[in-house]
Amino acid sequence: MNDTKNPYAGYRYPAEIISHAVWLYFRFTLSDRDVGELLAARGIIVTDEAIRQWCLKFGQDFAHALRRRPPRRGDKWHLDEVYLGINGQRYSLWRDVDQDGYVLDILVQSRRNKRAAKRFFRKFLKGLGYVPRVIITDKLKSNEAARKELMPGVEHRQHQGLNNRAELSHQPTRQRERPMRRFKSPGHSQRFLSAHGPINNHFRPRRHRMAASEYRAVHTQAFETWRQVTCARKNA
Helix, strand or coil, X not given: CCCCCCCCCCCCXXXXXXXXXXXXXHHCCCCHHHHHHHHHCCCCCCCHHHHHHHHHHHHHHHHHHHHCCCCCCCCEEEEEEEEEEECCEEEEEEEEEECCCCEEEEEEECCCCHHHHXXXXXXXXXXXXXXXXXXXXXXXXXXXXXXXHHCCCCEEEECHHHHHHHHHCCHHHHHHHCCCCXXXXXXXXXXXXXXXXXXXXXXXXXXXXXXXXXXXXXXXHHHHHHHHHHCHHHHC
16 A cells, blocks of 8 residues: 555545455455445444445555565466356456465456466566466466466476365355356456455465464464555554
8 A cells, every 4th residue: 555645535434444344345255235234233334335436446455465565475386267157258267376375366368278378477477576486287288388488497287186276266256256146247357356365365374284373373463464554553
């Protein structure tokens, strides 16, 4: 967030309420109306449209700020594609995650050919600013063709069973489609998922590998980082 300008200027509600609504929407499987009811239970009356506009305006900014935070993510990347049904047409959701399951980038496209693979590779390489040690994909030939041109020195492993990490990362997307009554357009799915991935990952550490005390400390730090990113404490 831009420290030289208050991003919440002109809004009726303070930063703490807006950031909390955005967190609820992207962190849990909730609709705009669900978020409004949770706020109403605390005596905060907000329309569904206001919540929708908050998520559109601030969701991407918060997600980008979280991406820029250290540490740098892993050097083993898992790439996978899954079909999305949008207005009766089939689109491909390309997703890149590291060995810890952290979503690095996503891209919604209408094709699964070499051109589409190169476009996705260029997008995540530009955004992340570094090259992986190894990439793991399924047996889609487009990935290998794009890898040879854009990352010739990177090891590429192609095997259906090795890519479970990326395939599991699609589950939160499927869980969100139903309450949202499916995505309305490719642009709608791109905007939502590019914000949903970093925010959802930020609050979902690998709990099964942590002791209870360590998990509580990580969770506390996650909320502290969220307050810093959203400027909730500064502007509340």
